[in-house]
Amino acid sequence: MRVWKYGDDINTDMLFPGKYTYTCATADEIKPHLLEDLDPEFAGKVQAGDVVLAGKNFGCGSSREQPALGLRAVGIEAVVAGSFARIFYRAAINQGLVLVECPEAVAAFRPGDSVTLDLAGGKVVVAGKPYAFPPLPAQILAIRDAGGLLPYARAKLEGKRT
Amino acid sequence: MGQTFAQKVLARAAGLDRVVPGQIVTVRPDHLLTHDNSSAIVGKIEKDLEKHGLVSTELPIIVLDHVIPASDEKTATGHRKVREFVRKCKVEHFFDVGVGVCHQVVVEKGLALPGRLLVGSDSHTCAYGAVNAFATGVDRTEAAALLLTGETWLRVPPTIKITLAGALKPPVSAKDLVLKIIGDLGADGANYDAVEYHGDVASLTVDDRFAVANMGIEMGAKIAVFPFDAVTEKYLAAAGVPRKAYEPVWADADAEYKAEHAYNLPAIEPMIALPHKVDNVKRVADAKGIEIQQALLGTCTNGRHSDLRVAAAILDGKRVHPNVRLLVLPASRAIMEDALADGTIAKLVKAGGVVLPPGCGPCLGAHQGALAPGERCLSTSNRNFKGRMGCKEAEICLASPATVAASALTGVVTDPRG
Numbered sequence: 001m002r003v004w005k006y007g008d009d010i011n012t013d014m015l016f017p018g019k020y021t022y023t024c025a026t027a028d029e030i031k032p033h034l035l036e037d038l039d040p041e042f043a044g045k046v047q048a049g050d051v052v053l054a055g056k057n058f059g060c061g062s063s064r065e066q067p068a069l070g071l072r073a074v075g076i077e078a079v080v081a082g083s084f085a086r087i088f089y090r091a092a093i094n095q096g097l098v099l100v101e102c103p104e105a106v107a108a109f110r111p112g113d114s115v116t117l118d119l120a121g122g123k124v125v126v127a128g129k130p131y132a133f134p135p136l137p138a139q140i141l142a143i144r145d146a147g148g149l150l151p152y153a154r155a156k157l158e159g160k161r162t
Numbered sequence: 163m164g165q166t167f168a169q170k171v172l173a174r175a176a177g178l179d180r181v182v183p184g185q186i187v188t189v190r191p192d193h194l195l196t197h198d199n200s201s202a203i204v205g206k207i208e209k210d211l212e213k214h215g216l217v218s219t220e221l222p223i224i225v226l227d228h229v230i231p232a233s234d235e236k237t238a239t240g241h242r243k244v245r246e247f248v249r250k251c252k253v254e255h256f257f258d259v260g261v262g263v264c265h266q267v268v269v270e271k272g273l274a275l276p277g278r279l280l281v282g283s284d285s286h287t288c289a290y291g292a293v294n295a296f297a298t299g300v301d302r303t304e305a306a307a308l309l310l311t312g313e314t315w316l317r318v319p320p321t322i323k324i325t326l327a328g329a330l331k332p333p334v335s336a337k338d339l340v341l342k343i344i345g346d347l348g349a350d351g352a353n354y355d356a357v358e359y360h361g362d363v364a365s366l367t368v369d370d371r372f373a374v375a376n377m378g379i380e381m382g383a384k385i386a387v388f389p390f391d392a393v394t395e396k397y398l399a400a401a402g403v404p405r406k407a408y409e410p411v412w413a414d415a416d417a418e419y420k421a422e423h424a425y426n427l428p429a430i431e432p433m434i435a436l437p438h439k440v441d442n443v444k445r446v447a448d449a450k451g452i453e454i455q456q457a458l459l460g461t462c463t464n465g466r467h468s469d470l471r472v473a474a475a476i477l478d479g480k481r482v483h484p485n486v487r488l489l490v491l492p493a494s495r496a497i498m499e500d501a502l503a504d505g506t507i508a509k510l511v512k513a514g515g516v517v518l519p520p521g522c523g524p525c526l527g528a529h530q531g532a533l534a535p536g537e538r539c540l541s542t543s544n545r546n547f548k549g550r551m552g553c554k555e556a557e558i559c560l561a562s563p564a565t566v567a568a569s570a571l572t573g574v575v576t577d578p579r580g
Contacts, residue, residue, distance in 0.1 A: 009349050009439055013547040017554075018526035022229050023236050025202040037549040057350035060382060061547060062526075063285040064199075065301035085382055086354050087285055091301035139186055139315060150206060153307040157214055 001049050001077075003115050004042060008055035012088065014038040015059065015067035024066065027073035034070040048075025051115045053106055055081065059088025065095065072097040078117050080124055082106050093140055094149035100124050105131040164414025166321040167387055168356040171296040171411050175279045183320040183420075190313045193255075193273060194221050195282030196305050197264045198228040201240035203283065204247045206306040216251040217312035223255040223273055224248060225264035230521040232259075233529040262494025262520040263462040265289040265376065269368075270494055272403035276390040276410035281305075281314065286462055286544065288378040291387035292371035293394050294410050298384050319384045320420035321356040321413070322347075328427040329365040333472065333564035333578040336370035337464055337542065339425065340377045341433035341560065345443025346423070353382030355420060358413055362427065363388055368397040369466040376463045377544050380440040432577055434540075435560040438548040446565055446577045454559075456539035457482070457570035459515070460491025461525050464542035464563050467492075467500045473567035474506045476578065477513035483573030489531045490515040491523045513570075527552030540569050 014037050016030065024030050035042040052071065058081040059067060068091035071079065079092070082103035092099045098119065105124045109115065113127040123130040136144065146152035165173075169181055176187035196203055200222075204211070216222070224244060232238035241259065248256040257267050265286055268274050274290035280297040281287065283305040290297035300314070308314055330339065344351075357378055363371070371388045378386025388394075390410030399405070432446035459465075459473050470492060482488045490510050492498040498520055501507045511517060518524075524531030525543045532552030533539055539551055539558050546558035561569070564578035 011547045013545070013549050017549050017552075019528050019532075019549075019552045021526065022198050022240060022528055025205065037554040057353060057382065060349055060353075061285065061379075061545065063283055063287075063299040063301050065303055068301070069303075083350060083353060085350070086384055087299050087301060087379075090304060094301055094303040094307075137186055149303050149307045150210075153311050154210060157210070157310060 001051065001114070002047065003109070003113070004039070004046070004050060004052045005109065005111070006038065006052070006054040009057045009060055010038065010054050011061035012059055012064050012067050013061055016064060016070060018062065021064050021066065027069060030066045030070040031074060034074065046074050049077050051077050052079045053081070053109055053115060054079065055106060056083045056103070058084050060085035063087045065091045068092045068095045068097050080105055080115065093144050096144050096148040100133050102131050102133040163418055164416040166356065166413045166417045167358055167411055168296065168319050168321055168385065171277060171279055172316060172318050181318045183318050185318045186315050187318060188313055188315055189279060191281045191308070192278045193223050193280045194305060194308045195223045195225070195264055195268055195280065195284060195287055197225050197284060198240060199283055199302055200224050200247065201243040203302045203306045203309070204243065206303065207310060210310055211251065214310055216309055219252045219254050221312060222253050222309065223268055224253055225257040225261065225267045226259045227263050227521040228526065229528045230259040230519060260495055260519060262496070263465065263522055265462040266465065266493035266497070269293055269372065270401060270496055272398060272401040275398070275403065275408040276394065277408060281308070285379045286376050288383060288386050289372055289376035289462065291375035291378065291385050292368055293398065294388060294390040296385055296387065299379065317354070319354055319356040321358055321417070322352055323358050323360055323419040323422045325361040325422070325424045326359060326363060326427055327361055327424065329362065330427045330430055334430050334432055335472070335562045335564060336366060336373040337562035338433045339427065339430050340374045341435055341443050342430055343425065344377060344381045344441050345433065347381045349381060349439055349441040351381045352378065355383055357383045357386040359388050364391060364393060367468065368393060369468045372466065373463055380544060432562060432565050432579065434565065434575065435546050437546055437557040437559065440546060440560065446561065446575060449575050450577060452559070452575040453538065453573060454486060454540045454569055454575065455537040456531065456533065457486055457488045457566050458491065458524055458531065458539055458541035458543060459488065459563055459566050460493060461523070461543040462493055463544040465491050465493030465497065467497045467506070469542065469563040470501045470506050470510065473563045474509040476564060476567035477571065478509045480513055480571055482514040482570045485573045486570050488513065488515040488570045489524060490517045492520045494520050524551050526550065540566050540575060542566050
């Protein structure tokens, strides 16, 4: 498990350049360009189970969903940040990507520390020390737990509300 | 305790008597905006659309504007797919290549109305707060689900109140005002919040309000909204919308605010956002002399007739600096027609301007006017993120149409007050 650590105000252009927005829509098209203008190493080395850790206002800027879709597709276990920009926050829920808003955990992290997630317990553990984060409201958790918004909406349309 | 604009609109949209900040409500938006991304959105739900159909032919507003005319086979195929969807599902509000930038088109065509709730798969959807609409951005997947179900959830936001006093002193403009506010509040200063503008808003035209509301997202805001007044009514009447077609909404005098700020408009100076964050704002007077290779006049932030006229007055009879490429991007065909009719476009072209088709153009770096490493663009657009104009080793600075025009003449950042 690797922790990818970044700073404040990481915008969606840095997570996925705008120049590809209208030519890359599927996970396979998105993956090679993930974080291209922020960290050219990321796309080649990221592995399922890795964690992204960042400062405040992660995902600000454009409404493009490729960052959330791509981070979910490469198997990022969670994005832990001081705070999230609102459209990215929605996009992550809609893709089933786990976000953890916990500025204390971000402040405690030092290079080399392990970061593990206790989603059920509402805790993120940095170098063995647990930090609590607030749970998502039940209505929103239901969307994420359905695997994202489209599976949730389909179930609702079929009258089998999850 | 009274209610904010956001509380009132969301209570109505949720069918509730009253809602409070933090509450999550299920709402049915009046409209859903999508653009070139409609092809990816529809692609997610092709089978669902066959099975369940489009929830309402009146809900979607689709504007092709981001990469227009198509730059290659892939974008052309995307556009074709959107047109096929429009025909098949009988989408009522469709605007093909050349009509304009989606946000301008939505307001210009009278589809964003006072008191209405709109969501859009574009972050600058918040611009419709200029005409007293509750308008906010969502992602593509949410847009896809909305096409099927017509409903989504919203958290009722707390509200920041910004009170304006006096009037701006030209050539200082609404763009300088909003840059000043974003510089003060920060890129996340209004994250998850609604921003209401109060006070002496009557001196601001709908064009001015549009520039201010458009950039609400650059401080993280869910919405940025102005009150309805005679200025709004006149604008909408000119767009063919009668007064009886809408019901404006505004906050109660005793509404509860998360924070309050005040700005004295005559004291606002020309402002500039330096790379690579929109809140990296300085006075133009403190940034004079920075060299530029490209000047972008237009976009959904500042591509209106009034913006082009301000720039044309500065450039009239002169020639842009030999090191500068001046790109002119009217926000819509209607604006371009007006700017052609009164000679504004002729002045800009004679000064060396290159007129681009009304769309998003260079702003998102997908085509037209991309930058090379080491180059710098001074732009009237709304974002200066690294890589935004196609190159991560280039720089973008943001300023008003007057500052961009004055700087295009000198080749360096220049205060339009002289």
